[in-house]
Amino acid sequence: MASNSNPLDNTPSxxxxxxxxxxxxxxxxxxxxxxxxxxxxxxxxxxxxxxVHVWDMRDWRLLSTISGGHKRSVxxxxxxxxxxxxxxxxxDTDAGTxxxxxxxxxxxxxxxxxxxxxxxxxxxxxxVWNTNNSASEPSQQQVQTVPGSFDEDTDTAEQDFTHTHTxxxxxxxxxxxxxxxxxxxxxxxxxxxxxxxxxxxxxxxxCSRDKSVWVWEEVEAEEWETVAVLGEHTGDxxxxxxxxxxxxxxxxxxxxxxxxxxxxxxxxxxxxGGGDEEEKEEEIVLGGRELLASGSYDDTIRLHHxxxxxxDWITIAVMTGHEGxxxxxxxxxxVNLASYPDGTSEEEVIADWExxxxxxxxxxxxxxxxxxxxxxxxxxxxxxxxxxxxxxERAGAANGEAAPLxxxxxxxxxxxxxxxxxxxxxxxxxxxxxxxxxRTIYALDWSAKTGLIxxxxxxxxxxxxRESAASASSAAEDVVMNGTAEHNExxxxxxxxxxxxxxxxxxxxxxxxxxxxxxNHVCWAPVRDQRRQLDAGEVVDSSxxxxxxxxVSTGDEGDVKVWRLPREVLGQIRQDL
Amino acid sequence: MELANANPVxxxxxxxxxxxxxxxxxxxxxxxxxxxxxxxxxxxTDPFFQSASSEASDSDDEYEAEAIDEQEIYDLVxxxxxxxxxxxxxxxxxxxxxxxxxxxxxxxxxxxxLKTVTVLVTPTIQHCSLATVIGLGxxxxxxxxxxxRFRVDVKIKEGTHTxxxxxxxxxxxxxxxxxxxxxxxxxxxxxxxxxxxx
Numbered sequence: 001m002a003s004n005s006n007p008l009d010n011t012p013s014x015x016x017x018x019x020x021x022x023x024x025x026x027x028x029x030x031x032x033x034x035x036x037x038x039x040x041x042x043x044x045x046x047x048x049x050x051x052v053h054v055w056d057m058r059d060w061r062l063l064s065t066i067s068g069g070h071k072r073s074v075x076x077x078x079x080x081x082x083x084x085x086x087x088x089x090x091x092d093t094d095a096g097t098x099x100x101x102x103x104x105x106x107x108x109x110x111x112x113x114x115x116x117x118x119x120x121x122x123x124x125x126x127x128v129w130n131t132n133n134s135a136s137e138p139s140q141q142q143v144q145t146v147p148g149s150f151d152e153d154t155d156t157a158e159q160d161f162t163h164t165h166t167x168x169x170x171x172x173x174x175x176x177x178x179x180x181x182x183x184x185x186x187x188x189x190x191x192x193x194x195x196x197x198x199x200x201x202x203x204x205x206x207c208s209r210d211k212s213v214w215v216w217e218e219v220e221a222e223e224w225e226t227v228a229v230l231g232e233h234t235g236d237x238x239x240x241x242x243x244x245x246x247x248x249x250x251x252x253x254x255x256x257x258x259x260x261x262x263x264x265x266x267x268x269x270x271x272x273g274g275g276d277e278e279e280k281e282e283e284i285v286l287g288g289r290e291l292l293a294s295g296s297y298d299d300t301i302r303l304h305h306x307x308x309x310x311x312d313w314i315t316i317a318v319m320t321g322h323e324g325x326x327x328x329x330x331x332x333x334x335v336n337l338a339s340y341p342d343g344t345s346e347e348e349v350i351a352d353w354e355x356x357x358x359x360x361x362x363x364x365x366x367x368x369x370x371x372x373x374x375x376x377x378x379x380x381x382x383x384x385x386x387x388x389x390x391x392x393e394r395a396g397a398a399n400g401e402a403a404p405l406x407x408x409x410x411x412x413x414x415x416x417x418x419x420x421x422x423x424x425x426x427x428x429x430x431x432x433x434x435x436x437x438x439r440t441i442y443a444l445d446w447s448a449k450t451g452l453i454x455x456x457x458x459x460x461x462x463x464x465x466r467e468s469a470a471s472a473s474s475a476a477e478d479v480v481m482n483g484t485a486e487h488n489e490x491x492x493x494x495x496x497x498x499x500x501x502x503x504x505x506x507x508x509x510x511x512x513x514x515x516x517x518x519x520n521h522v523c524w525a526p527v528r529d530q531r532r533q534l535d536a537g538e539v540v541d542s543s544x545x546x547x548x549x550x551x552v553s554t555g556d557e558g559d560v561k562v563w564r565l566p567r568e569v570l571g572q573i574r575q576d577l
Numbered sequence: 578m579e580l581a582n583a584n585p586v587x588x589x590x591x592x593x594x595x596x597x598x599x600x601x602x603x604x605x606x607x608x609x610x611x612x613x614x615x616x617x618x619x620x621x622t623d624p625f626f627q628s629a630s631s632e633a634s635d636s637d638d639e640y641e642a643e644a645i646d647e648q649e650i651y652d653l654v655x656x657x658x659x660x661x662x663x664x665x666x667x668x669x670x671x672x673x674x675x676x677x678x679x680x681x682x683x684x685x686x687x688x689x690x691l692k693t694v695t696v697l698v699t700p701t702i703q704h705c706s707l708a709t710v711i712g713l714g715x716x717x718x719x720x721x722x723x724x725x726r727f728r729v730d731v732k733i734k735e736g737t738h739t740x741x742x743x744x745x746x747x748x749x750x751x752x753x754x755x756x757x758x759x760x761x762x763x764x765x766x767x768x769x770x771x772x773x774x775x
Contacts, residue, residue: 006685516726
C-alpha cells in the first residue's frame with residue numbers, strides 16, 4: 001500500500017437509503033437484526049435505553065418499542081428463523097412482489113414471530129409478536145409504544161418481568177407479549193443467536209461476560225431448557241455464530257457455473273427455464289451442521305458441538321491467530337464459485353464445498369478461516385468428488401449435453417444433511433482481508449445471498465469486501481487445495497479439484513457513515529420496501545431489486561442507517577447470484 | 578477499607594499546569610455533543626507544538642472556534658480526585674501534561690474531524706488495585722466532556738504497573754466500559770472522583 005494515499009480513495013461509496021432516528025436521541029444503539037421471512041418485515045434494534053425498537057421494513061416507520069422488561073442496556077437481538085423460503089420468480093414485477101408476500105404469509109401462517117433480547121442485566125427475554133394486533137396494513141397501524149420507566153433510581157416503577165409479567169397475563173392489546181425469561185448467566189449477555197431452521201432441535205445460544213456460552217433448547221413450544229454451559233473461554237464471550245451451511249438448489253448451482261464459465265448465450269434460456277426449474281427443485285443445504293462458534297476477549301475463537309460419543313457439548317477446535325478481542329464472527333452461507341476451475345459440475349461442488357468462518361477483532365484484522373481436513377476426511381472427500389465426476393460422465397454419455405440430477409450417489413448420499421464432525425478439528429487461517437480500519441472492528445456480516453462481507457468499526461467506516469478469482473499474475477500459481485494446505489501434487493487423482501486462487505478486494509465503502517460517531521453493528525438485510533416507495537426516489541428495475549440486499553448499520557448516536565450497494569457492485573455480483 | 582497507598586507523593590497545586598478559566602465541560606450528561614460538529618473550524622493543524630498562551634480565551638465564542646488541546650484535556654482530568662484520597666489526580670501526578678497527546682484518528686485522512694486523545698495514567702504505586710477504576714474514571718470523564726468526534730484511549734504508562742496489559746485491555750473495551758457504568762459500586766466510585774471537578 002502506498003504510504004500516504006488512502007486505499008479507499010477510488011472505492012465507490014454506499015448509497016444512503018434511509019435513516020431511522022432513535023426515539024430517544026443520543027442514546028447508544030448496539031445492534032439491529034432483520035427478520036428472515038418476508039411474512040414479518042421487521043427490523044429490531046437493541047438500545048442502551050433498555051428497550052428494543054422495532055421498525056416496519058416496508059415503510060421504515062417505528063412500529064413499536066419494547067421496554068419495561070430489561071433493567072439495563074439491551075445489547076443484542078435475534079429472530080427465530082423457520083426457514084420458509086418465499087418463492088420468487090426471477091422475472092417478477094409488481095405483481096410478483098405481492099405474490100411473494102402472500103406466499104410467505106400462507107406458508108408462515110402458523111409460525112409465531114419470536115424475538116430474543118439479551119441485556120447487560122444478565123437476562124435473555126423471548127417476546128412473541130401479537131399478530132392479531134399487528135397484521136393490518138401499515139398505513140392503518142398505530143404506533144404503539146409500551147412506555148417503561150427510564151429512571152434507574154425508581155426500581156418500583158419498573159416492571160420486573162420475573163414477577164409481574166407471566167405469559168398468561170398477556171395483554172391482548174400489546175403488540176409484543178413477553179413469553180419466556182432465560183436466566184442463568186452471571187453477567188451481561190453479549191450476543192445470542194437462534195439455531196438455523198434445518199437443525200434437528202430448536203436451539204438458542206447466548207454468551208456472557210462471565211466467560212460462558214449457554215445453549216438452550218426449546219423442548220416444547222415456549223419452553224426452554226439449558227442443554228449446555230460451555231466455560232472454556234478465559235475472557236468475556238463477545239460473539240456467537242451457528243454453522244447454517246448454504247441453502248441452494250442443484251439447478252441454481254448449475255446455472256451459476258455456466259454463467260461463470262461464460263456460456264453466455266445460454267444465459268437467456270437458462271434464466272427463463274431456470275426459474276421454474278429452481279422453483280420445483282428441492283432446496284439443498286450444503287455444509288450445514290450442528291456447530292457453534294464463539295469469539296472472545298481472550299482473543300480466541302472456539303468451535304463447539306454436541307458430541308454423540310461424549311453425550312455432551314464439547315469444544316472441538318480453537319483458533320488462536322487474533323491478537324486482540326474477537327468482536328464478531330460469521331460462518332459462510334453462500335457458495336462462492338470463484339475458486340472452482342472451468343468445467344466443474346454442480347455435483348463436484350456439492351461434494352467439495354464446506355463453509356468457512358470470518359472473524360474481526362480489536363487487532364484491526366478481518367480473517368477468513370477454513371477447516372483443514374484430516375487424512376481420512378480428505379480421502380472420503382476425494383471419493384465423493386470422484387464419484388460425482390463419474391456420475392457426470394455417465395450421464396453425459398447417455399444424455400448428451402444436459403447435466404443429470406439423479407445419477408450416481410449424488411442424490412442419495414450427499415450432504416444436504418448434517419454430518420457429525422469428528423471429535424477435533426483443525427481450522428487454519430486462509431486469508432486476511434485488506435486492512436482498511438484504523439479503530440476496533442466491532443461487527444461484520446457475511447451475506448448468504450451474495451458472499452459479500454461487510455465490516456464496521458470505531459473509525460466510522462463501513463467496508464464491503466468481495467472475493468473473486470485472483471488477477472492473472474497470481475492466478476498463474478494455481479493451487480490444489482481440496483481443503484488442505486500442504487497438499488502434494490502427486491496426491492492428485494480423480495477426486496481432486498484443482499482450485500483457483502482467489503483474492504479479497506474492498507469493493508465499496510462509506511467513511512464517516514454515522515458522521516463522527518462509532519458504528520457498533522452492521523448486517524445485511526432483505527429488501528421489503530413497498531414498491532411505490534422505493535420507486536418514488538428512483539427508478540429501480542425489478543431484477544435489480546430482487547437481487548439486492550441492504551446494509552443496516554447501528555451507531556453510537558442511536559441512529560440506524562440503511563444503505564444500498566453502489567450500482568457497479570450490484571452489476572458485479574449479479575453474475576454470482 | 579485498607580488504603581492501597583497510604584502515603585502518596587503530593588505535588589503543590591500551584592506547580593501544576595493549568596488553564597482552567599475556560600474548560601469546555603458541557604456538564605456531566607455529555608448530551609451537548611452536537612455543539613462541536615464537522616463544521617467547527619480546527620484552527621490547529623499541529624496540536625503538539627501549540628503553546629498555551631496562543632489560545633487566549635474569548636468567553637463569547639468559547640464554544641466555537643477553539644481547538645481542544647492537551648492542556649484542556651489535562652484540566653478536565655487533573656481536577657478529578659483519587660478514589661482513596663481527597664487529592665486530585667494532577668497533584669498525585671497520576672496524570673501529567675506530557676503524557677497526554679491528541680492525534681488524527683485516521684492518519685491518511687487529515688481532513689477528518691476525528692481525533693484520538695491518548696492519556697497515559699501513572700498509578701501511585703506499581704500494584705495499585707485501583708488503577709482500573711482510575712482509568713475508567715478518566716475515560717468516562719473525557720467521553721462525557723468531549724465532543725463525539727474524539728476517541729479516547731486511556732492506558733497505564735509503560736512500566737508503572739504490574740498488570741498494565743490487563744488493565745489496558747479492559748479500559749480499551751467499549752462494551753465493558755459501558756457495562757461497568759451500570760454497576761452501582763463503580764458508579765459511586767466515579768461520582769466521588771468527579772466531586773472535585775467544577
